[in-house]
Amino acid sequence: MINREAGVFQTSYRSDMALYTLPLAKITVWVTLGLLLILPLLLGNNEHTMSIVNTIALAAISAIGLNILNGYTGQISLGHGAFMAVGGYTAAILSSRYGMPFWFGILAGGSMAALVGTLFGIPSLRIKGLYLAIATLAAQLIIEWTINHVSWIGGGAQSSIYVDTPRFLGLAFNNELRRYYLILVFFLLAYFAAQNLVRSRVGRAFIAIRDRDVAAEIIGVNIFKYKLLAFAVSSFYAGVAGALWTYYLRIANYENFTLGVSIEYLTMIIIGGLGSVLGSVLGAIFIKLLPIVLDLSVIRIAKGVFGIPYESVANFLANFQLFIFGALIILFLIAEPEGLARLWENIKRYFRLWPYAY
């Protein structure tokens, strides 16, 4: 930030270091928070809509985690889904077999995922770029295989473990509205923790490693420590998201954590914007809404224009989604490599000078 807004003067270091320095930014944040709190009212509080919102919020938590590792530290991970699985299954095992409360399951899930993530992050000390991408791909496949073949972990048949409805202080999270507020708490924690992390000493070390790791090492950044830390933080986010996802669905099932899921999260942060916390959220919204919008429109068109019933387009739809998904990734990367976050910045910049854009 080289440009300062006119009329905004910071008179103490404290106010200069604040997360949001501009009055307008502060107002925006509070308004957004307020809107999030009354979101169920705005959307009419029906189960279906709220389930979509919840899915997006959960995805956003995980995407923020991946963005810390990938967008800020520059370490490519194709194993994010598997780290979510570690969190999910840890929580499920603790809750269903040992009767642990759900908040403990979430913490333990996050910690376990952080541990496993750090373990698979160790190769990153010697290898990087493409080789690292493939090493994390191996992490994904090895963890998936373990869940499917070790019945103590995976729960045997179908590789799924059921858990009870999470309860807190006698309140059961048994409908979408209640689960929304539960997830919202974790989402806000995740969002602001990440915002603060990336502008701290640790965050600057991450960015230095991303931009040029050899140079970072020479100016005194401990690469060993910070690369593993990035893996740990990112996997912790993944683990928490995985555990929440498990409590949300009340079942831990590996199909929610496959390689495809890992790639979906990479897509989110790329479409949203690498190295942007807000971008991760925008990406999550985009990727989770896309198939829903696509479904509705294809079914409408098939019925309205061609008079084809839903059953006949179902198969076509799945493949069409895959096709559009891939095409969008390519399109975004070619047309706007910096993603939705950059588009948002451009809009802001335009209105900042509006109507005198010179």
Added chain:
Amino acid sequence: MEFFIDLMTNGLLVGLMYALVAIGFVLIYKATSIINFAQGDLVMFAGYGAAVLLGLPSLPLWLMVLILCIGMVALGFVLERGILRPMVGQPLVSVIMVTIGLSFVLQGLVAIVWGAGTRKLELPVRLAPYVVGPVFISPINVVAAVIALVFLIAFGLFFTRSRLGIAMRAVADDQQASMVVGIRVSRVFALSWAIAGLAAAAGGIIWGNMLGASSLLSLVGLKVFPVVILGGLDSIGGAIVGGLIMGAVESVAAGYLDPYVGGGTKDFIPYVLMILVLFIRPYGIWGHETIERV
């Protein structure tokens, strides 16, 4: 012991088939430093193409192969021109994602156009296995091995004898220096994608015959990662040797361990081996170790 020899032989033969796919992969990486996550999908695409062409009556086999090869080479050109060239200078993860996006597009497209079911791809190769002592060898494996060897020798000659091949090696070594001596780097990029398309055509025919043309073929692409890591991402010889080792290891491991762990060893062991290789020798057997300076 006989069991071991049988596993070993078949493993090595399958390994050559992995190598066939791996060659396309390594070629692209060598010349353009792009890791192509869609190589498996190119193989799948070629497999479907072969199945569809074979389904046409009165089309001789050699013509089918010719059409397929030309088609895949053209596809390689188009892909390089259309989606890879704009990615020059972008961060690595973007380049990886573009090939992953391509893989989705190919999968979706194939299923939309030709349906999701498995198609048979029958080649005029005999089905009954050859019996050599204790070892059963299926003829298609032999055909695959021969094709893989032919490819290997052809590429070996191409890279050491032809002007274009030497130009490709120069580009792989240093793009800027190659430009200075007058090599058209963009043309070399396009060429390497075209050759990868050719390798995918060969892989598609062979793997399509083994597994049938279905979306499963794209998984062959995943299997290739351990192979190229083991051999070194930028070494063609490494791709062959890596393929052989991986084929043998997974076949032997599956033969001995599967009864104990309930199957699936084949999908697991290669990746464990790969992680170990990455720990011990990150650049593979014959990969080029890069030395970094600020």
